[in-house]
Amino acid sequence: MSHVLKQTLAHAGGSTPGRGQQGMESMEGAAQAGQDMIVFDGVSKQYGGAPALHATDLTVRKGEFLSLLGPSGSGKSTILNIIAGSIAPSSGRILLDGRDVSTVPPRDRQLGMVFQNYALLPHLNVFDNVAFPLRVRGIGATEIRERVTQALHRVGLTGYEKRKPREMSGGQQQRVGIARCIVYSPSVILMDEPLGALDKKLRDQLQGEIKRLHRDLGTTLVYVTHDQEEALNLSDRVCLMNGGRIAQLGTPDELYFEPASEFVADFVGESNLFEATVVGDDTVRVGDHWTLGVRSTEGHRVGQRVKVLVRPEKIHAAPQGAAAGGSLAGNHCVGTLAQVSFVGGMTRFDLTLPDGRNMIAKGISDRAAERSPIGCRMQMQWSAADSVLLKTE
Ligand SMILES: Nc1ncnc2c1ncn2[C@@H]1O[C@H](COP(=O)(O)OP(=O)(O)O)[C@@H](O)[C@H]1O
Ligand SMILES: [Mg+2]
Known part of the structure; x- marks a missing residue:
């Protein structure tokens, strides 16, 4: 059995009689309940001395x-x-609710x-795959039918109950x-690159569905992706990781x-970055002669080396001599056109x-601008x- 499948079955394995008792032990934990669903307190993970998570x-x-x-x-x-419990941390505490x-x-x-490779049971049909976590919890047949029907309805798969996974597209799988994840109303949903195996169009469509599902269910959702567009599009907050x-x-x-560092500015979207020196209040100099106004130099001293970020869509470019676009008072420069796309x-x-x-x-x-000739x-x-x-780093 694959590692992932084992994990899925472990999660699906669900409610043993002992559940809930541990929660009563920790008064400290109870005090921290409220708005926080998941808390990592100094959690780290090393593999043979190499840190995977500081x-x-x-x-x-x-x-x-x-x-x-x-x-x-x-x-x-x-x-x-570590949230799921399938990796034990090397240090720290994890609080859930x-x-x-x-x-x-x-x-x-x-x-x-929810995993990238779906981790469905290939010999079971759709209904039985979704019913699986309820069956291992010993839930009765009538309730199983109701809940599976509702979960399949939520993901737009009503009528597919008898299909086998291999008879379905990647998006459907x-x-x-x-559906198998939401059928037992988990308090937290974890998704690890769930759309990673799908093509762009399907990814966009399922992104929309996942977003809507989250809104409808109101469940806490933690979503892993390496795709910045996906993260920005879906999330209330993004936790950007590096090393x-x-x-x-x-x-x-x-x-x-407001990226905290050059790494963030580079990873999230495109950027213009200028090395500069602070020369006065809200003013910096780039190179020897070029003075730029910036939003704020607060917290920086005159003479300090800094990096200035300007997002490309904040810069208005037009052929020289064309009517000026609005009143973007502040910074301007000239240049030659190297490429238009x-x-x-x-x-x-x-x-x-x-x-x-x-x-x-x-x-x-x-x-008009698009027709501008190169050069x-x-x-x-x-x-x-x-x-x-x-x-400054
Ligand atoms: N079982 C393992 N044994 C040794 N190193 C691991 C193991 N799992 C993950 N790592 C290492 O930990 C780091 C973080 O891995 P991971 O959390 O899987 O990264 P991501 O999901 O961001 O791609 C990587 O350097 C990876 O090689
Ligand atoms: Mg990963």
């Missing part, structure tokens, strides 16, 4: 959709499996898990995986517009500044408020 504090709020985002090997699955579950086995944690540490935890908006309803300009620096600007598609002179403008200093 000591980490992390709180997931009740009902929240939290994504664990990051490159391969950054510790996302390690966190998810205020109860210390550090030593509670997976089947007693009341969690639902993953819907079965999700076994949290690089930043915040709303999609915060990560995008049309991506998803936006026009992207790759520009070269006189000192050789590259700049990216993006805007709602504009026919033409362009004028760029953006507001000081959209120029953000990164923390």
Whole structure:
């Protein structure tokens, strides 16, 4: 039996009589209950001395959709499996709804898990796959029929009860995986790259369905992905991981517009980054002569080296001499057009500044600008408020 399948069955194995008793033991845990669904208190994991996860504090709020985002090997699955109980941490405590579950086995944690490879039982039909976690919990036939019917309805698979997994597409199999997870109303749903095996169009569609499902159920959901677009699109908050540490935890908006570091700025979306020196209040200098207004230099001293972030869609680019676009008072520069491309309803300009620096600007598609010839002179403008200093590392 595969490792993943074993895990699934362990989760599905469910409610033993001992469940709930452990929760009463910890008064401290009870005091921390309330808005926090999952708390990591100094949780770490080492493999033979190599840290997969450095000591980490992390709180997931009740009902929240939290994504664990990051490159391969950054510790996302390690966190998810420590929550699930299938990996024992090397140090620290895990609280679930205020109860210390550090030593509670997976089947007693009341969690639902959805995997990238679906982990369905191939010899069982759809109905029996979804019914499986209820059967091992000893639930009666009438209630099983009701709950399976409702779960299949929720994932749009009414009428597919008799199909075998192999007779279904990848997207449909993953819907079965999700139905099997929600059928026993887990208090937390954990998903590890659930759309990783699907093509882009199906991924987009299932993203929408998962988002709606989360809204309807109101369950806490922790979602692992390496796809930044997916994380930004789905989540209330994103926890970006890098090398076994949290690089930043915040709303999609915060990560995008107020990244804590160059790593975050680079990983989440595209960015223009300028090395600069603080020269005054809300003013920096790039190179020898170029002075830029920035949102704020608070916390920085004059003379300090900093990095300035400007997101491409905040820069308005137009052929030089064309009518100025609005009043983006503040920063401007000129450059030559190196490339124009049309991506998803936006026009992207790759520009070269006189000192050789590259700049990216993006805007709602504009026919006139798109026809600009490569090599033409362009004028760029953006507001000081959209120029953000990164923390120096
Ligand atoms: N069973 C294991 N034995 C040794 N190293 C492991 C094991 N599982 C994971 N790791 C290592 O821990 C780090 C984090 O892994 P993981 O959490 O799976 O990353 P992610 O899910 O972000 O891709 C990686 O460097 C990985 O190689
Ligand atoms: Mg992983």
